[in-house]
Amino acid sequence: MAVQTRPLVYEAPGGTFEGVVAWDDAVAEPRPGVLVSHNWMGQDDFDVGKARALAELGYVGFAIDMFGQGRRATNTDEAMALAGELGSDRAVLQARINRALELLREQDEVDASRTAAIGFCLGGKCVLDLARSGADVDGVVSFHGVFDAPPFPNRKITAKVLVLHGFDDPLATPEQTVALGHELTEAGADWQIHIYGNTSHAFTDPHADNPEFGLRYKESADKRSWRMMRDFLEELWS
Numbered sequence: 001m002a003v004q005t006r007p008l009v010y011e012a013p014g015g016t017f018e019g020v021v022a023w024d025d026a027v028a029e030p031r032p033g034v035l036v037s038h039n040w041m042g043q044d045d046f047d048v049g050k051a052r053a054l055a056e057l058g059y060v061g062f063a064i065d066m067f068g069q070g071r072r073a074t075n076t077d078e079a080m081a082l083a084g085e086l087g088s089d090r091a092v093l094q095a096r097i098n099r100a101l102e103l104l105r106e107q108d109e110v111d112a113s114r115t116a117a118i119g120f121c122l123g124g125k126c127v128l129d130l131a132r133s134g135a136d137v138d139g140v141v142s143f144h145g146v147f148d149a150p151p152f153p154n155r156k157i158t159a160k161v162l163v164l165h166g167f168d169d170p171l172a173t174p175e176q177t178v179a180l181g182h183e184l185t186e187a188g189a190d191w192q193i194h195i196y197g198n199t200s201h202a203f204t205d206p207h208a209d210n211p212e213f214g215l216r217y218k219e220s221a222d223k224r225s226w227r228m229m230r231d232f233l234e235e236l237w238s
Contacts, residue, residue, distance in 0.1 A: 002026055003055045005048065008062070009069065012099040013092050017065040019043065019100065022051040023109040024058065032138075032237055033060040033110035035100055035130075037123030039202070040083040042072035046205065050118070057230065060109045064100040066093070066126055076213065083122050090150035094133040097126050101137060114138060114237050116159075118229060119145060121171075121202060124163075128180075131159040131189065138236045141229050144201050147172045147180040157189035162232045164225040166199030170214035194228055196221040 005022045020043075023031075034054050038047045043065050051061025066086055073079035086093055097117070105112035116139045119127035124145015131140045134155025141162045161184055165177060172180075177193060184191040202208035202215040204222045209215065 003052050005052065008103065010099070010103055013095045014068060016069045017067075017096075017100075018069040019065050019103075020048045020051060020063045021107060021109075022048070022055040022061040022063070023107075024055050027058065027109075030109060030111035031059055032114035032116065032233070033062060033104040033107065033112075034115070034233070035097070035104055035117035035119075035127070036061055036063045037066060037097065037117060037119030037126040038063070039121035039123055039205070040073065040079040042067045042079075042082060044072065047120075047123075050120075054118075057233075059233070060104070060107060062100065062104045062107070064097070066096055066123075076210075086122070087125070090129060090152070093126060094129050094150075097130045098133060098135055101130065101135060116140065116233060116236060118143065120204060122146065128161070128163075131157045131161055132187070134158065139232060141232060143204050143225055143229075144169060145172065147176045149180075149183055154183070154187045157184065157187040159189070160232070160236065161189050161191040162228065163191070163193040164228055165193060165195050166201060166203050166218070166221060167195050167197050168199060168214070169201045171201050192232075194225070196224065 047063040051063040054061035117127040118141040120143045124142030127140040132154040139160040199221045200216045203218040208217045
């Protein structure tokens with residue numbers, strides 16, 4: 001096994017963006033492709049690492065860029081500004097991630113008929129919006145995502161949806177989690193929500209330790225959620 005990566009610069013609504021594609025060059029045939037959508041800091045080594053981990057599982061990982069080439073946060077104030085800018089126009093958000101899905105399908109290593117998306121924090125919101133847009137994607141996985149619905153009706157959700165969430169997450173409360181379940185049901189989705197007790201936001205990020213914002217890593221939830229994602233992806237294409 002030899003996982004390789006390459007940058008991918010592309011145009012999408014709002015300008016120029018830069019992602020990273022990861023694949024195992026020991027595999028000859030096309031295989032399923034999985035988007036990786038970043039948190040509010042912007043795409044970084046964490047997301048590329050997840051794309052590489054997906055490649056090790058036999059997929060093609062594409063760590064996408066939702067903010068724009070070179071636009072990355074260095075502190076929480078910048079992260080809030082970038083996330084707020086993206087979230088202020090959900091139609092643009094949905095168009096950007098749909099463009100990334102289109103590009104994923106164009107990669108030589110990818111079987112265009114088999115695609116999924118995973119996202120972390122803000123990225124969880126982005127992949128949920130991918131599903132809400134009615135995109136032809138097999139499944140989406142939100143890790144400690146944000147659940148607020150767009151200010152316009154959803155299209156019929158054809159993607160299977162897996163939500164992996166911390167019960168103590170202040171950015172998506174239990175009440176908001178229940179509301180998401182109702183929303184997904186109304187949109188006709190095949191959905192699952194798995195909740196980890198005594199777990200806050202950003203539980204997959206080993207560097208997360210900001211109680212003021214409710215951010216805290218939790219190893220058990222990190223491992224359990226990744227295992228759930230693996231099972232989910234295997235089910236999609238079994």
